[in-house]
Amino acid sequence: MKRIFFLDGSGPPFGHMLLALGGYLGGFDGNFLWNRIGAEYSSNVPVWSLRLLPALSGALSVPMAYEIVWELGFSHCAATGAALLLLIENALITQSRLMLLESVLIFFNLLAVLSYLKFCNSQKHRPFSPRWWFWLVLTGVACSCAVGIKYVGVFTYLLVLGVAAVHAWHVIGDQTLSNVRVLCHLLARAAALVVLPVLVYLLFFYIHLLLLCRSGPHDQIMSSAFQASLEGGLARVTQGQPLEVAFGSQVTLKNVFGQPVPCWLHSHQSTYPMIYENGRGSSHQQQVTCYPFKDVNNWWIVKDPGRHQLVVNNPPRPVRHGDVVQLVHGMTTRLLNTHDVAAPLSPHAQEVSCYIDYNISMPPQNLWRLDIVNRESDTDVWKTILSEVRFVHVNTSAILKLSGVPLPDWGFRQLEVVGEKLFRGYHESTVWNVEEHRYGRSQEQKERELELHSPTQVDIGRNLSFMARFSELQWRMLTVRSDDSEHKYSSTPLDWVMLDTNIAYWLHPRTSAQIHLLGNVVIWASASLATLVYALLFIWYLLRRRRRVCDLPEDRWLRWVLAGALCAGGWAVNYLPFFLMEKTLFLYHYLPALTFQILLLPVVLEHISDHLCRSQLQRSLFTALVVAWFTSACHVSNMLRPLTYGDRSLSPSELKALRWKDSWDILIRKY
Numbered sequence: 001m002k003r004i005f006f007l008d009g010s011g012p013p014f015g016h017m018l019l020a021l022g023g024y025l026g027g028f029d030g031n032f033l034w035n036r037i038g039a040e041y042s043s044n045v046p047v048w049s050l051r052l053l054p055a056l057s058g059a060l061s062v063p064m065a066y067e068i069v070w071e072l073g074f075s076h077c078a079a080t081g082a083a084l085l086l087l088i089e090n091a092l093i094t095q096s097r098l099m100l101l102e103s104v105l106i107f108f109n110l111l112a113v114l115s116y117l118k119f120c121n122s123q124k125h126r127p128f129s130p131r132w133w134f135w136l137v138l139t140g141v142a143c144s145c146a147v148g149i150k151y152v153g154v155f156t157y158l159l160v161l162g163v164a165a166v167h168a169w170h171v172i173g174d175q176t177l178s179n180v181r182v183l184c185h186l187l188a189r190a191a192a193l194v195v196l197p198v199l200v201y202l203l204f205f206y207i208h209l210l211l212l213c214r215s216g217p218h219d220q221i222m223s224s225a226f227q228a229s230l231e232g233g234l235a236r237v238t239q240g241q242p243l244e245v246a247f248g249s250q251v252t253l254k255n256v257f258g259q260p261v262p263c264w265l266h267s268h269q270s271t272y273p274m275i276y277e278n279g280r281g282s283s284h285q286q287q288v289t290c291y292p293f294k295d296v297n298n299w300w301i302v303k304d305p306g307r308h309q310l311v312v313n314n315p316p317r318p319v320r321h322g323d324v325v326q327l328v329h330g331m332t333t334r335l336l337n338t339h340d341v342a343a344p345l346s347p348h349a350q351e352v353s354c355y356i357d358y359n360i361s362m363p364p365q366n367l368w369r370l371d372i373v374n375r376e377s378d379t380d381v382w383k384t385i386l387s388e389v390r391f392v393h394v395n396t397s398a399i400l401k402l403s404g405v406p407l408p409d410w411g412f413r414q415l416e417v418v419g420e421k422l423f424r425g426y427h428e429s430t431v432w433n434v435e436e437h438r439y440g441r442s443q444e445q446k447e448r449e450l451e452l453h454s455p456t457q458v459d460i461g462r463n464l465s466f467m468a469r470f471s472e473l474q475w476r477m478l479t480v481r482s483d484d485s486e487h488k489y490s491s492t493p494l495d496w497v498m499l500d501t502n503i504a505y506w507l508h509p510r511t512s513a514q515i516h517l518l519g520n521v522v523i524w525a526s527a528s529l530a531t532l533v534y535a536l537l538f539i540w541y542l543l544r545r546r547r548r549v550c551d552l553p554e555d556r557w558l559r560w561v562l563a564g565a566l567c568a569g570g571w572a573v574n575y576l577p578f579f580l581m582e583k584t585l586f587l588y589h590y591l592p593a594l595t596f597q598i599l600l601l602p603v604v605l606e607h608i609s610d611h612l613c614r615s616q617l618q619r620s621l622f623t624a625l626v627v628a629w630f631t632s633a634c635h636v637s638n639m640l641r642p643l644t645y646g647d648r649s650l651s652p653s654e655l656k657a658l659r660w661k662d663s664w665d666i667l668i669r670k671y
Contacts, residue, residue, distance in 0.1 A: 001030030004216035005230055007473070009480040012201070013208035014148030015101040022049045038506060050099050057107035058096025062087050064110040065599055071117035072566070073559040074606055081602035081630075088637040089598065090644045091519040095588055097645070098505065102591050105149045109156040109574075109592055112142035113566055116160050120167065127185070136192045144197035148204045151478075152592065155573040157197070163565055164193055205470045220262040221480065224254055224435040225385045226472055229464045234435070241437045245382040246316035247304040250330060252436040255290055255402045256388055257428035263402070263415055264298040265432065266291035267329045267336075267354045273410050276344055283341045283362065285353030286334055289414035290402050299330035301440060305367055312439040319382040321372040324394060329354050335366040338393050338400075338419035345405045350398050350419035367394035373431055384437040390430050393419055401430045489586060493578045496590035499524045503587055506646055512655065515646035517587055519594070522633040527597035530604040534568050537607070552611065563603050570596030 001020055008016065023030075026049025032042055041047055066083040070076065086092060096103040119135035126132060143160055146153030171177065171185050215232040227234035245251060253265040266289050272282040291298060301310050302319060303326040310328060319325060327336035334354035339362065341351040355364040371390040372380050382389060391400040398419030405416045420430065491501035503517040541551055541560075552560060574593035578585060605626055613619045642650055 001028055003211055004214045005212040005218060006216055007218040007221055007476055007480060009477060011150040012148045012204060014145060014204040015104055018053050018104060019050060019099060022053045025049055054100055054103045055096050058092060058103040061107050061110055064114050068114050068599060069602060071121060072563045074603055078602040078606040082599050085523055085598045085601060088634055089520050089523055090637055090640045091517055091591060094517050094644050095591060101149055102588050105146060105153055106592055106595050108142050108146040108149060112139055112146060112156060112160050115139040115142055140192040140196040141200055144200035148201055155577060159569055159573050161193060164189060206466060209469055221258055221476060223472055224433050225464050226469060228385050241384050242439055243384055244318045245302060245384060245434055246312050246318050247302055248310060248312035248440045249302045250299055250438050250440045251302060251434045252298045253300060253432045254435045256431040256433055257402060260404055261292045263290035263292040266298050268297050280342060283351060283353060285356050287411060288352045288354055288417050289411060290417050291414050297331050301328040301330055303328050311441055319370060321370060321375050321378055321380045323370050324367050325370055326366050337364055337366045338398055339365050343418040345416050346403045346418050350421055352417045352419050365395040369394055384434045388431045388433050396421055399430045487584055490584045491587055496587060497528055501587050511649040513646050513649050514643060516643040518640055518643055520633060520636050522636050527601050530601040531568055531571060531597055534564055534600060534604050538564055567596050567600035
């Protein structure tokens with residue numbers, strides 16, 4: 001809302017933009033600190049508008065559940081059952097009523113599946129008709145929106161792609177179609193289900209970066225070039241810097257890796273201790289570190305080894321890829337050096353220092369060859385912000401590298417910089433870029449120190465392309481370290497299936513009113529059982545078909561398989577990957593998978609009624625059991641209503657009654 005750049009490792013920006021759209025339409029000005037759960041909203045926060053989209057998404061998921069089961073070829077009764085089960089599921093209601101994104105994700109997941117089913121049914125009657133194209137394109141857009149809400153949306157996208165690939169394979173084998181017709185079918189599917197989602201996904205980031213044009217607290221994790229493209233912040237500092245680095249330039253060098261924190265090549269008067277704590281000796285040279293704050297000691301002068309002067313010529317002589325340079329520390333005038341002495345905390349690497357002449361048999365080794373990593377040719381000029389460079393030591397071939405290890409107290413807890421001699425390949429910890437830059441004009445040290453403190457003058461713009469900004473932001477989103485610490489309400493995937501966990505979303509500060517994310521145990525247990533029954537029946541039918549025994553007609557078998565691929569498959573792809581994720585997990589992560597399980601439940605019930613109940617009496621008894629089961633699900637949903645809506649206080653006896661699962665667990669352990 002304030003157009004300030006932020007980085008959120010929870011997922012792509014589309015979901016946040018949708019919530020912001022609700023706030024914008026409600027007149028929200030962005031002035032509220034979202035820093036404490038349970039805090040009272042101020043009068044300027046349009047809560048209704050911010051909650052509208054998740055609530056609308058949750059509500060629309062109900063008729064879509066009906067449509068999906070109907071499009072799969074099952075009865076109105078089964079379709080109605082799927083819609084009603086989604087309607088009364090407490091966890092889905094709770095998640096839809098708050099400013100959360102799971103209901104929006106579920107909406108687009110279901111929209112993608114529904115659109116594809118309608119496309120498939122249109123394929124049978126009028127391929128390439130406007131209706132056919134509409135549902136095919138909507139499938140691609142919905143898949144892209146699901147991925148744009150949360151990265152886990154890619155699981156449903158891959159599921160739809162897999163089913164579409166199988167159907168495309170059947171189209172290829174259709175002898176009634178000409179080669180040109182088959183090619184048109186394949187190109188249409190590729191364009192709508194692959195190319196279009198990519199373009200829509202890029203559009204989300206384009207709008208996101210267009211809106212977030214101002215510098216903010218998350219800037220430092222981004223590259224200098226990205227930061228300089230934002231209003232304020234680094235853009236204000238770097239405004240007017242010369243573009244090309246020349247011999248005599250004064251520069252600050254930022255490590256591209258930015259881990260564990262963004263930092264700049266730094267030196268100061270202090271030296272390495274003669275003897276380290278482990279008994280190893282050092283060179284006792286001036287310390288070189290990586291410092292995570294702006295400081296005058298971060299400035300270095302790029303010197304031509306063949307000249308003594310530390311100023312830029314007129315005209316400036318630019319530094320190019322492959323040139324040999326010396327780096328002079330601006331405030332101490334000592335040269336960046338490395339030699340065959342083990343680094344303090346990384347003994348496999350060389351120590352990096354600023355050379356002090358102690359008149360002993362240790363000559364300076366201060367020549368570095370410039371390697372521009374992102375060069376377009378071998379004659380490229382070293383550019384401010386844009387060029388990513390490595391410094392290769394001429395004498396030892398060691399590469400200047402940030403090890404990232406904090407030094408002890410004698411190093412002021414700054415980060416260790418080493419010469420990595422055995423380094424193989426490319427890693428961002430060895431790559432640096434010039435962030436601040438000026439042309440040095442003063443040869444005298446006193447004047448030069450004043451110059452290092454003064455701002456630059458000439459204005460040169462350097463805007464990154466959209467694709468460069470998108471690539472960097474996407475990579476940072478995927479690799480940013482989230483807080484993996486245990487949470488009071490964190491859980492494991494096994495806890496979800498058994499509903500052995502919940503989340504307390506809100507507690508009233510004065511009464512016992514409260515909101516919990518808690519599922520309907522009847523629906524959850526029944527959905528898991530339906531998934532197991534489907535798997536067993538599918539394997540049974542498959543084995544019997546292998547023996548040429550067809551229990552189901554071909555059209556019903558294909559309908560049964562498609563329902564399983566989309567519903568049971570939707571549950572599997574949205575649930576099983578969480579077993580491989582090393583992150584803090586919560587119950588709400590299971591809701592997309594649960595939705596697909598709920599869709600499968602009435603499908604299995606109808607199949608049992610139509611194909612396994614042989615007589616009318618059996619069907620009547622089974623129908624009575626289903627009615628009783630649905631009544632119990634409604635009763636549990638109503639019983640959990642106070643915890644779903646949090647709209648009234650609960651007496652101690654009511655709270656105790658809602659803890660029936662705890663009593664049941666105690667009883668089981670006792671007997």
